[in-house]
Amino acid sequence: MSSLPEIIGRSTELEAISVFLDPTTEASGLLLRGDAGMGKTILWRHLVAAARAGSSTVLTAQPAESETRSSFAVLGDLVAGIPDAALDMLPGPQRTALDVALLRAVGLPADPLAVSMALVTLITSISRVNPVVIAIDDAQWIDAPSARVLGSALRRAVDRGVRFALAVRAGEAAPLADALQRAAAVPPVILDLAPLSLAALHHLFASRLDRHFPRPTLVRLANGSRGNPLVALEIARALVESGEPLVSGAPLPVPGSLRKLLGRRIARLSAATREALLALAASADPDIETVARALSITDAETLLAPAEAAGIIERDHGRLRFGHPSMASVVYDAASPARRRAMHGRLAAEAMDEEERARHLALSTDTADEAVAAALEQAAGRASRRGAPDAAAGLMGQALAHTPPTDPASRARRLLATGEAMLEAGDYMAGRQLLEKAVAEMQPDADRARALLLLATIRWSDDATAALEIGQAALADAAGDATLQGRIHMRLAIFAGDQEEAAAHGDAAVRLIDPGEDPSLLAFALFIMFYGQVQTGRAIRMDLFERAVALEPERPTWEVTTIPALWWKYTDDYERSRVRLHRHLQWSRETGDASSDGEILAHLAELELWAGDWPLAERYADASVDAAQQMGQPLGNGSHWVQTLVRAHVGRTTEARAAAAAGQAAVSDDPILSAMYHSVLGFTALSDGDAGAADGYLTALETEIAGLGTREPIRFRWEPDHIEALVALGELDRAKGLVEALESRHRFLPRPWTSVGPRAPARWCWPRVAT
Structure with a gap:
């Protein structure tokens, strides 16, 4: 990493970083929070340099916004800093899972838990020799698969002396930062970056621009930038370059946004250099070779040298990065749509990774194209098998958008796949909006019935009455398809508030489902039938329950139920219920399906409350609420309820x-x-x-x-x-x-x-x- 410029106006933060890195400090986490341009990155770089100077092993990642839909991009950056000798010491299954996730090997879908444990094994083994610090800048842009693995690893690693330092943009979701605050026994150090003082701005202008402004001008600059050092510096630079004094009452030389100010700096570069910058901005993981291949040139170094000299881009361990993330956005947005499409087309032709190639193909055209849609659908399936439903949902959504309207069968298939991926990724609102629009345009047939069933499942999280009505509409559309009708009856049994009605739907599901066609589906229906008969006071048919258990597959399908766990919990067989609920959590981690986490954690919270472990119940309840909020569930749900129950008891x-x-x-x-x-x-x-x-x-x-x-x-x-x-x-x-x-x-x-x-x-x- 290149030498750092002087850090101005942040003495308090620098002292806090020094204390945090002291081996005697108990806190295992530090959060740098602030708006774009407030100086998070330079403080983060100082922390990295100071930790390395203190003989710590520092694993770093600086994700870009373009990487948020990638799979395991941040995990790859972190692991890149680990010596091969340490990797070779991993147990076989962990090494295999890590290699598959990072595309270093081909095999069965990566188990996210195994990937997480591989990371824990690596960093804890290194920590026996040197202190370990995991430092991530712009943590709000961590790709979802990496965030899940890191979140799981974090809970284990903080107890073993590993420290985490995250820089996060204020006001943006950063699940790993939230997980750090929950997991650490000692609360993390939180540094909220305040606006720079007038004196600090004066020092900043003198240091960077060799300019001392009169106090009235300094006050205007401070007010106009709200103390944001990047904004203030760009406004001051524009003022200096204008050569005109700031007239009292005249507006500051600030265009409508900082974007325009940065755009002026970029516009001074040659067209060829700007084209090279566009290649960087459009790439998730840019390097010199990417630029050279995309532009069909041999000397990309010379082409990019003016941008590096102007501070627009910089090098970090051989990689190229924009000096500030906003610059990448400015470069990309400044290009016409035609230029952006052309660049993505060139990048697609050169991409080595299937998912990356598919994304570039999608962005290379604004018209429907079956070949592009098919490539995106294939990449989505690959992302799903890697345990990255978030990436799969994005890719499948693009596949749907590129499907020709003349192919209704492919459109229906991709519509359902997109909705299911959104549900698995926990993006309930987007899934609901997609399906509501789609079913309004579809003909009443089995495809619409499947779409309505998925929509009803999503709506059940916020409106059981609406879910019931939508499910009944699906049943009408499914006439003639007994298995589909059976699936719908199963859901209606869950949605129905009236227990006699629910039991009737459960009975119908068992009658309609062919056990030879899908035994797991019949198991689900038998569980519902059993549960309905209990709640209506008819009978306790343990024969139904045991038959359903026998029919369940080794690995769950999408139709997996919590009823066995609930039965054991409600009959005070806590250990069997606990084991089953943890199996559900394991299944969700393996598949990347976050949609049921809130419900499962809520059941665990209630179970542990009854079992007498109230601190554990409180942790499960809080985690359940977090999961529900991440899925966009409104106030008034099982997660919120169990949190109130636990708090009342403690x-x-x-x-x-x-x-x-x-x-x-x-x-x-x-x-x-x-x-x-x-x-x-x-x-x-x-x-x-x-x-x-x-x-x-x-x-x-x-x-x-x-x-x-x-x-x-x-x-x-x-x-x-x-x-x-x-x-x-x-x-x-x-x-x-x-x-x-x-x-x-x-x-x-x-x-x-x-x-x-x-x-x-x-x-x-x-x-x-x-x-």
Whole structure:
């Protein structure tokens, strides 16, 4: 790395970095946050240089915005800094998974967990010799597959002395930065970069421009740039180059945006150099050879030298990068659409990576093209097999956009594949918008039924009533296709609030699905049928349950259910439930499917709460809410509910009550979720000694459950709290009725908690009734 310029106006941040790198510091993470141009990158480079000077092994990555849809680009940069000798020491499966993910070998789809463990193994083995620092600039642009692997590795690595330093643009999502704040036992050091002071700006202008402005001009420059050093420097440079004094009251020489200011610097370069810069800006991983091949020249070095001399690009370990990410955007946007398409066409012809070639092909044309669409579809499948559903969704979306309108069969296939990829990647809103537009244009047939079924599945996360209506429309379109009808009935059994209706859909699914065609689908339907019969109080058909378990495949299909885990959880078989839920998490990591993480983590949080590990329950609940928020789920969902439940139990009752009230108000038209929130409100009221309020909330819960036709509300355990509230209020007859109802539940489905539950309240209730 080249020598760094003087860092001006950041003495506090420099001291904090020095303390962070001290071996005695407990914090294992540091976050540099600020707007573009505030100086994050130069501080990040200082940290890297200081860590290396202190004998740390530093693994670095500086992702560009163009790399966000790549697969494992950041992971590749980090691993590039690890000696081959360390890589050779990896266990075979970990080395294979890492090599497949980084395209160093061909094999079965990479297991993200194995890739993560490979990274952990590497950095912890290095840390036994030297301290390890993982430093990533512009962490908001980490590609999603790398972010998942790093997030998983981070949780293990921070406990083993590895330190993470991330620079993040303010206001932009950076999942790895969020994960660092959650994972570290000691909170990370957070440096929010404030605007530079007037004195610091004065020093900056003197150092960079050899210019001292009068105080009034300095004040104008500070106000006009809001203390942003990059913006201030560009405005001041424009003022100097204009040769005109700043007249009082006249506007600063600031075009509509910094983009135009940077554009003026770039415009001074020759057309040939600007074309070379365009090749760099359009590439995810640019180098001299890429530019040379794209432009069919041999001496790209000479062509780019003026841009390097002007500070527009720079070298970093043999790679080329723009001096600031905004410059790449300016170069790209300054080119006409025709020039950009032509450049992507040349880059596609030279690309060695299938995904990269497909992306360039997509951007090389603005018309439908089946050959381009087919290449994108193939690349999407490859990304999915590599455990990168985020990249797959982007590629498949481009494939759909390039599909000729004269090929409805390919369009329908790619539409469904795009929606499924978006669902797996957790991008619910984009998937919903795509499918809503598509189904409005499709004819009523099996293809539209599949699209409607996928749309209903997405809508179930925010509106169960809408999901039910859409699913019923799908059923009408699926006439004549028994297996498809069976799949739709399975979903309707889940969406239906009325338990008799849900049970009817479950029965229909089992009748319609051919076990010889898809045993895993029949297993799913049998689980739903079993669960429906329990909740309606018909019977406990363990024969159905055991048949479904026997039919389940070794590796799950998309139709995999949490019902076995829920059954074991609700019947107090915590260990079996825990194992199954962790298997679900493992499956989601292996496939890259983030869509169910929030639900699974919520179940784990509730399970550990009941099992007595409240700190672990709290961690699972917070992680569940994070996952739900990342999928765009609104307030009022199972993740938010379980967080309120856990907080109520750990003593944060005021916070839990307010959150539960807000959640209940948001889902008042969903009786199941509303009842769940009422259970928390009843518990918090009882905890605060307000038996009257507890009675009101828990009576509302009972009314909601009764309205659903649920005879065995297996997930609810409210009766002991309500009995206690009624006894406190002297409502002994009502308390006696609840005790009898709970005993009835125990006779139908014996569980440890229903056996113990009636006896404790009865000790208070029966003597007073007798009196």
